[in-house]
Amino acid sequence: MNEKLLMTPGPTNVPKRVLDSMSQSMMHHRTSEFSCMLSQMSERLKYVFQTSSDVLTFPAAGTGGLEAVIVNLFSPGDRVLLVSIGVFGDRFSKIAQVFGLDVDKLEVPWGMGADPQTIKESLKDSHKAVIVTHNETSTAAANDIKKIAEMLSGEDKLLIVDAVSSLGGLELRMDEWGIDAVVTASQKALMSPPGLAFISLSERAWEKSKESRLPKYYWDFEKARADLNKAKAQNPYTPAVSLIAATNEALAIIQEEGIENAWKRHELMANRIRSGIEKIGLGIFTHRDYLSNTVTAVDVGEKAETVKAMMENEHGIIISGGQGVLKGRIIRIGHMGCIDGEMADRTLKALEDCMNRA
Amino acid sequence: MNEKLLMTPGPTNVPKRVLDSMSQSMMHHRTSEFSCMLSQMSERLKYVFQTSSDVLTFPAAGTGGLEAVIVNLFSPGDRVLLVSIGVFGDRFSKIAQVFGLDVDKLEVPWGMGADPQTIKESLKDSHKAVIVTHNETSTAAANDIKKIAEMLSGEDKLLIVDAVSSLGGLELRMDEWGIDAVVTASQKALMSPPGLAFISLSERAWEKSKESRLPKYYWDFEKARADLNKAKAQNPYTPAVSLIAATNEALAIIQEEGIENAWKRHELMANRIRSGIEKIGLGIFTHRDYLSNTVTAVDVGEKAETVKAMMENEHGIIISGGQGVLKGRIIRIGHMGCIDGEMADRTLKALEDCMNRA
Numbered sequence: 097m098n099e100k101l102l103m104t105p106g107p108t109n110v111p112k113r114v115l116d117s118m119s120q121s122m123m124h125h126r127t128s129e130f131s132c133m134l135s136q137m138s139e140r141l142k143y144v145f146q147t148s149s150d151v152l153t154f155p156a157a158g159t160g161g162l163e164a165v166i167v168n169l170f171s172p173g174d175r176v177l178l179v180s181i182g183v184f185g186d187r188f189s190k191i192a193q194v195f196g197l198d199v200d201k202l203e204v205p206w207g208m209g210a211d212p213q214t215i216k217e218s219l220k221d222s223h224k225a226v227i228v229t230h231n232e233t234s235t236a237a238a239n240d241i242k243k244i245a246e247m248l249s250g251e252d253k254l255l256i257v258d259a260v261s262s263l264g265g266l267e268l269r270m271d272e273w274g275i276d277a278v279v280t281a282s283q284k285a286l287m288s289p290p291g292l293a294f295i296s297l298s299e300r301a302w303e304k305s306k307e308s309r310l311p312k313y314y315w316d317f318e319k320a321r322a323d324l325n326k327a328k329a330q331n332p333y334t335p336a337v338s339l340i341a342a343t344n345e346a347l348a349i350i351q352e353e354g355i356e357n358a359w360k361r362h363e364l365m366a367n368r369i370r371s372g373i374e375k376i377g378l379g380i381f382t383h384r385d386y387l388s389n390t391v392t393a394v395d396v397g398e399k400a401e402t403v404k405a406m407m408e409n410e411h412g413i414i415i416s417g418g419q420g421v422l423k424g425r426i427i428r429i430g431h432m433g434c435i436d437g438e439m440a441d442r443t444l445k446a447l448e449d450c451m452n453r454a
Numbered sequence: 455m456n457e458k459l460l461m462t463p464g465p466t467n468v469p470k471r472v473l474d475s476m477s478q479s480m481m482h483h484r485t486s487e488f489s490c491m492l493s494q495m496s497e498r499l500k501y502v503f504q505t506s507s508d509v510l511t512f513p514a515a516g517t518g519g520l521e522a523v524i525v526n527l528f529s530p531g532d533r534v535l536l537v538s539i540g541v542f543g544d545r546f547s548k549i550a551q552v553f554g555l556d557v558d559k560l561e562v563p564w565g566m567g568a569d570p571q572t573i574k575e576s577l578k579d580s581h582k583a584v585i586v587t588h589n590e591t592s593t594a595a596a597n598d599i600k601k602i603a604e605m606l607s608g609e610d611k612l613l614i615v616d617a618v619s620s621l622g623g624l625e626l627r628m629d630e631w632g633i634d635a636v637v638t639a640s641q642k643a644l645m646s647p648p649g650l651a652f653i654s655l656s657e658r659a660w661e662k663s664k665e666s667r668l669p670k671y672y673w674d675f676e677k678a679r680a681d682l683n684k685a686k687a688q689n690p691y692t693p694a695v696s697l698i699a700a701t702n703e704a705l706a707i708i709q710e711e712g713i714e715n716a717w718k719r720h721e722l723m724a725n726r727i728r729s730g731i732e733k734i735g736l737g738i739f740t741h742r743d744y745l746s747n748t749v750t751a752v753d754v755g756e757k758a759e760t761v762k763a764m765m766e767n768e769h770g771i772i773i774s775g776g777q778g779v780l781k782g783r784i785i786r787i788g789h790m791g792c793i794d795g796e797m798a799d800r801t802l803k804a805l806e807d808c809m810n811r812a
Contacts, residue, residue, distance in 0.1 A: 099479055107480050109480060118647075124465060124772045126774075155514050155515050156514060157513050157672070159692075160514070160672045194671045283480075283692060290693065290695055291694030291695075337648055414482045
C-alpha cells in the first residue's frame with residue numbers, strides 16, 4: 097500500500113512477518129487448522145492481557161469493543177462513574193449514554209490524568225462501575241490504572257478499562273490489579289492490522305453480565321465464550337481469518353520479546369522521543385505526571401497542520417494532528433508497537449527540519 | 455495459511471493478487487491515499503450492488519451487517535414479515551426479535567424458496583417491512599428477489615434483502631428492482647477475506663431510518679454516510695485497512711470481468727457441478743425450482759461426515775456439511791467467487807472417489 101513510516105497513535109507499522117502471514121491462501125474458519133490458530137492466539141492474548149480469563153475476539157474497530165462491553169454488562173438506567181481525560185473518554189461516555197446508562201462524568205482537564213483519590217471521592221453507592229481510559233491518545237496522557245484499582249479495591253464496583261491504545265505498550269496486569277473488563281484492538285501496540293477488537297472479563301464481570309437487559313446478538317459475550325471453549329475453538333460468526341493470522345503472528349513476536357521487555361522498550365522510546373522534542377526546543381503538551389509511553393503530544397502552535405503535511409510529503413513520516421479543541425495546536429507522535437531507536441531518531445530529525453522551515 | 459481448495463459457501467478462495475494487496479506496508483486511515491482507496495472501493499461496490507446509493511462499510515461479520523440494518527431501520531414493537539427458508543433466515547428473525555421487533559415469520563420448507571404470491575398474501579397493513587434472504591446457504595436454495603420485489607411494488611413496505619452469500623454471484627439489481635436495503639459481506643462471491651460487512655439503503659429506507667428509536671453508536675448509518683461523503687472520504691472509526699485494500703482489488707477483478715459475466719459464470723459453474731453430481735449418481739437436496747448458483751446441497755445420507763473429512767484429508771478440498779436438522783445428511787459444495795471449471799471438475803472427481811470408498 098505505501099512505504100511510509102507510521103508514527104501515529106494507530107494504525108501502527110506492521111512487521112513484515114505479520115504482513116506476510118496474510119498473503120497465504122484463505123483458511124476456512126470451521127477447520128481444525130483454524131481452531132488451532134484461534135486457540136493459540138487466544139492463549140497469547142491472555143499473556144498480553146496478563147489474565148487467566150478468556151479473551152474474546154470480534155471483527156470490529158476498538159469502538160465496537162467499547163460498545164460491546166456496555167451492552168453486555170449493563171441495563172438502561174444503570175448508574176456509572178465515567179472518568180474522561182479526553183476524546184476517547186468522551187466517546188466511551190457517549191456510548192454509555194446512547195444505551196441508556198445514567199452516566200456521571202468525571203472530567204479531568206485535557207493533558208492531565210485522573211487522581212485516584214478524586215475518583216474514590218466521586219463514587220456513589222448507586223454506581224455499578226467505574227469506567228476509565230488507560231491511555232488517552234488525544235492528549236497523550238496515561239492514567240495510573242494500578243493506583244486507581246488499588247483505591248477501588250474492596251468497593252463492589254466493576255472497574256472497566258479502555259486499553260485500546262495501551263495494551264502491549266504500557267504495563268497492565270488485569271488479574272493482579274483486579275480489573276473487571278479490558279478492551280483493546282489489533283492496530284495499536286499489538287502492531288497488527290486494524291479490524292479486530294479483543295475483550296476480557298473477570299469472573300465478577302461475567303456474573304454481572306447475567307443481569308444485563310440490553311439487547312445483544314452480534315456482541316453476545318456468553319455465546320462468544322461458549323464457542324471459544326468448544327472442543328474445537330470457534331467464533332460464533334465468520335471471523336476475520338487473515339487478521340487473526342496476522343495478530344497471532346504479532347503476539348508471537350511479543351512473546352519472544354517478553355511483555356515486560358515490551359513495556360520497558362516503550363518507556364525507553366518515549367523518553368528518547370521526549371528528550372529529542374525538548375532538544376529541538378519544543379514543549380510537551382501533557383502534564384509531566386501523566387506522560388504516556390505510547391504517544392507524545394507536542395505544542396507547535398499554529399504550525400501544527402503545516403508541519404504534519406511536511407512530515408508526510410517531504411519525509412514520508414505520518415504523524416497526527418490534534419483532535420477536538422487541540423486541532424491545529426498540537427501534533428501527536430505515536431511510538432507504540434514495533435518502534436525502535438532508528439524510527440524515533442528519524443522522526444525527530446525530520447521534525448527539526450520541518451520546524452525550521454515551516 | 456494453507457493450500458487447500460475452498461469449495462464451501464464462504465470463506466471462499468481469495469485470488470493471489472487480492473492476497474498480495476494485504477502484504478503491503480500499513481496505510482494510515484486518515485491520509486489522502488486511504489481516502490482515495492475507500493472512495494474507489496465504494497464506487498466499485500455501487501457497481502456490484504447495481505445502485506447509485508452509498509454503500510457503507512463496517513469492520514464486522516455479515517451477521518453484524520444484519521444487526522446493523524435492524525437497529526438503524528426499526529424501533530421496538532415494529533411489525534415485520536420475515537421470510538425464512540433456512541438457518542440464515544432464522545438468524546435474521548432471531549436478531550429482529552432480540553431487538554424487540556414484532557416478527558411474523560413466514561416459514562418455507564427447507565430446500566424450497568419463497569412463493570412471491572404467498573409473501574403478498576401474508577402481508578398485513580401493520581407490516582413495516584418484508585425481510586428476505588436472497589441465497590440460503592444452509593439449504594442451497596435461492597429466492598427470486600426480482601419477482602418478490604415486483605409483487606411488492608406499490609406497497610408501502612421496505613424490502614430488505616440479506617445478500618451475504620449472493621452478491622456478485624447471483625443477479626441482483628438493487629435500484630432497478632426497487633430493493634430498500636441490501637446487506638453483504640466480503641468473504642463470499644466477492645472473493646475477499648472475511649471481516650467486512652457492506653450495506654446500502656434506498657432513499658425510502660434512509661427516510662424511514664430517521665424514525666428508528668433503537669440505540670446505535672457503532673452501527674450508526676447516518677454517521678457512516680456523513681463520513682463517507684466528506685471531501686476526504688472516511689470511516690467513523692478505524693477501518694480494517696488491509697481488508698479494504700483486498701476487497702478493492704477483488705472488486706477490480708469483478709469490474710474487469712463485468713458483473714453480468716460474473717453472474718453468467720456462476721450459472722455455468724453451478725450447472726457443471728449439478729450435472730457432475732447427477733453423473734456420480736447422487737441426488738440434489740434442493741427443489742429444482744429454487745436451485746442456487748452459488749452453492750449446491752447434495753444428499754449423501756449417513757456418509758456425509760465421512761465424505762467431508764475424506765475430501766479434506768485425502769484431496770485437500772474443503773466442503774461443508776449440513777446445518778441444523780440437515781447435519782449429517784447432506785454435504786454442501788460452494789461454488790462462488792473465483793471459481794473456474796478446473797476447480798469444479800477437481801471437486802467432482804474427488805467426490806466420486808470419496809463416495810466409492812466411504
